[in-house]
Amino acid sequence: MTAHNLSFALPPMAQIGEQYLVILAAVALLFPCSILSYIVVTPYWRLSRVLTGDWHIDIVKLHEKYGNLVRISPNEVALNTPSAVQTIYGHTGQPWVKGEWYQAWWQPAMNHPFFAETNPAIHRDLRRRVSKAYSMSYILQMEHFIDPLVDDIRSKLTALSGQSVDMSQWTQYFAFDAVGELAFGKAFGFIENQCDFNGLLESVYVYMTSTASFGFMPSKLILENGNLFGGLIPFEKIVREKLTLSGEPDRSDLLRHFQSAKNADGTPMSPQDVFGESMNVVGAGADTTAISVRAILRYVCSNPRVLQKLQAEINNASATGALSDLPNFAEGNALPYFQAVIKEALRVFPAVGYQLPRVVPSGGTEIEGKFLPANATVSVNGWALHRNKSIFGEDADEFRPERWLEGYTKLMESCYASFGFGSRTCIGKNMALMEINKVEPPSLLL
Numbered sequence: 333m334t335a336h337n338l339s340f341a342l343p344p345m346a347q348i349g350e351q352y353l354v355i356l357a358a359v360a361l362l363f364p365c366s367i368l369s370y371i372v373v374t375p376y377w378r379l380s381r382v383l384t385g386d387w388h389i390d391i392v393k394l395h396e397k398y399g400n401l402v403r404i405s406p407n408e409v410a411l412n413t414p415s416a417v418q419t420i421y422g423h424t425g426q427p428w429v430k431g432e433w434y435q436a437w438w439q440p441a442m443n444h445p446f447f448a449e450t451n452p453a454i455h456r457d458l459r460r461r462v463s464k465a466y467s468m469s470y471i472l473q474m475e476h477f478i479d480p481l482v483d484d485i486r487s488k489l490t491a492l493s494g495q496s497v498d499m500s501q502w503t504q505y506f507a508f509d510a511v512g513e514l515a516f517g518k519a520f521g522f523i524e525n526q527c528d529f530n531g532l533l534e535s536v537y538v539y540m541t542s543t544a545s546f547g548f549m550p551s552k553l554i555l556e557n558g559n560l561f562g563g564l565i566p567f568e569k570i571v572r573e574k575l576t577l578s579g580e581p582d583r584s585d586l587l588r589h590f591q592s593a594k595n596a597d598g599t600p601m602s603p604q605d606v607f608g609e610s611m612n613v614v615g616a617g618a619d620t621t622a623i624s625v626r627a628i629l630r631y632v633c634s635n636p637r638v639l640q641k642l643q644a645e646i647n648n649a650s651a652t653g654a655l656s657d658l659p660n661f662a663e664g665n666a667l668p669y670f671q672a673v674i675k676e677a678l679r680v681f682p683a684v685g686y687q688l689p690r691v692v693p694s695g696g697t698e699i700e701g702k703f704l705p706a707n708a709t710v711s712v713n714g715w716a717l718h719r720n721k722s723i724f725g726e727d728a729d730e731f732r733p734e735r736w737l738e739g740y741t742k743l744m745e746s747c748y749a750s751f752g753f754g755s756r757t758c759i760g761k762n763m764a765l766m767e768i769n770k771v772e773p774p775s776l777l778l
């Protein structure tokens with residue numbers, strides 16, 4: 333199927349900025365070689381929206397206005413129903429291949445980070461060689477490594493009491509330092525120094541946002557994997573330093589695991605791949621956790637009813653000895669309202685706001701009564717899915733933790749997108765939940 337008749341097979345282009353597109357199309361006809369004609373037939377409209385940082389809000393509005401099936405770029409359709417989730421990301425059969433956007437994350441001279449590996453067989457082998465390191469039993473063996481960080485952040489914030497504190501920064505300090513402890517045996521030092529003292533936070537931010545945005549450009553590989561703005565250079569340098577400095581040889585952190593992990597053919601992982609996995613942990617595991625810790629604080633603190641109920645549960649658990657001064661994962665996990673709060677905050681504010689694009693396999697497919705041809709990109713967005721009233725109820729827009737305790741349904745669970753779906757679900761979920769369960773109770777009692 334050609335790109336031309338694809339445009340007939342797919343639904344109309346979201347009528348996004350209809351007049352805008354009509355004007356552009358007219359300009360394109362009049363001046364076929366102009367830059368504007370290029371924009372009409374390329375994904376630049378979407379890129380422009382992603383660059384504003386508000387894509388997660390745009391996509392919710394687009395689905396509200398145009399329904400559960402919206403064309404968002406020349407070759408991509410966004411879907412917003414349970415059956416689309418099942419068809420695109422479901423466990424049955426061969427997994428659908430990740431879309432072209434992920435190529436922006438490919439790295440020269442080593443295996444692609446498995447997050448971005450589009451070949452299902454290669455992905456399976458890359459994921460398998462490190463999956464044990466992320467298992468809950470392995471993560472729980474490491475949880476005491478972050479106790480000193482929780483203690484430190486609590487005493488620093490207590491010392492600042494009465495002053496205005498920017499929790500968006502402190503949650504970044506915590507999540508990045510936790511990755512330092514769990515992956516490399518030593519925190520990066522953000523909590524200690526109370527600032528982005530070595531520039532890692534800025535560097536990761538620049539690298540992640542530029543790569544994620546320029547993943548929508550046809551020339552993404554030429555852009556040196558998002559390094560156009562230089563974000564990758566300090567990021568790589570700091571992780572390389574961590575690998576060489578990493579201290580105690582007997583400490584069972586993620587790095588030790590990567591160093592002893594084996595490829596599918598039984599050979600050890602190359603130093604370059606160990607480095608790649610280490611970059612992965614920092615890139616995928618710190619910012620996402622910080623956003624989630626922050627989302628929980630934000631929704632609880634701006635909702636007095638929930639705050640009161642949660643504090644009562646935490647206080648009661650502390651008083652009865654069910655929650656230690658420095659909580660452990662198992663204790664937090666046993667508090668039902670606290671768990672509902674975490675789940676609900678990550679529902680209304682999923683850390684990943686982009687689409688999770690996949691490619692329609694050969695032969696095409698029918699979703700929601702529409703035929704989508706092979707090679708079209710299809711995607712679901714967590715922000716939109718989590719606000720779908722037919723799944724989460726009429727109050728889907730509201731932060732209401734009780735929905736997970738009283739009105740829980742399997743449908744809600746199967747459409748919970750915060751950690752992704754199917755064979756590409758988040759490998760770091762256990763690590764993130766362990767951190768969240770340890771840091772939130774002390775933060776909420778400050």
Ligand code: HEM
Nearest residue numbers: 447616617620621624683684750751752756758759760764
């Ligand atoms: C609350 C924190 C986190 C959230 C909300 C989150 C969210 C997600 C989501 C939505 C995906 C699916 C991406 C896709 O399909 O394109 C994903 C995948 C992934 N996450 Fe996380 N993540 C979190 C923490 C972590 C941590 C701590 C790590 C590692 C240390 C991590 C590593 C990964 C990796 C490697 C993948 C790719 C999995 C694959 O393709 O097989 N994440 N995450």
